[in-house]
Amino acid sequence: xxxxxxxxxxxxxxxxxxxxxxxxxxxxxxxxxxxxxxxxxxxxxxxxxxxxxxxxxxxxxxxxxxxxxxxxxxxxxxxxxxxxxxxxxxxxxxxxxxxxxxxxxxxxxxxxxxxxx
Numbered sequence: 811x812x813x814x815x816x817x818x819x820x821x822x823x824x825x826x827x828x829x830x831x832x833x834x835x836x837x838x839x840x841x842x843x844x845x846x847x848x849x850x851x852x853x854x855x856x857x858x859x860x861x862x863x864x865x866x867x868x869x870x871x872x873x874x875x876x877x878x879x880x881x882x883x884x885x886x887x888x889x890x891x892x893x894x895x896x897x898x899x900x901x902x903x904x905x906x907x908x909x910x911x912x913x914x915x916x917x918x919x920x921x922x923x924x925x926x927x
Contacts (some may be wrong), residue, residue, distance in 0.1 A: 821918055823895065827883055830898045830913035833920040834881070838874045847925045850911050851877055853900060853925075862906055877902070884910060899926070 821829070838851075851874050855863070860870035862893030867876050881900040889897050899910040906908045 816819070816864060823886060826895075826915060827898055829918075829920065830900070830915075831878075831881070832924060834900065835875065835878050836877060837923065843923075845914065846925050847874075847878070847911065850909060850925045858902075858906060862904070866903060873919055881911065889914065892924060 817884075823887075824846045834847055841875040854877075855871070864870050865874075866880070871878075876884055880903055882903050884899040884901050886895045886898045888895050896915045898913045900905060900913070901910050908927050910926045912919060912924050914924070
């Protein structure tokens, strides 16, 4: 993944969240985003009612960047026993789905982005 932290000093949760959002956005339209970001976007565009997109984005077919920019932070958690928060989850606004884009860090670098439920 090409998005990394801004400094070698441990990042705050806000900085991790910002880095995670940048990493998600960087995968739009890229082959390495097909099984995560693109899948998330295409799934929801096909499954949710057009009215949701119209009321949320002003269009029944919003741009991928509009949707990604609107993702809401759901929660962060530790995938390891050490208690270090290393996973940040995002979803669509309005609690319309159980699916998440989950961004996992290794230190200050994004290790993986996956679509989870």
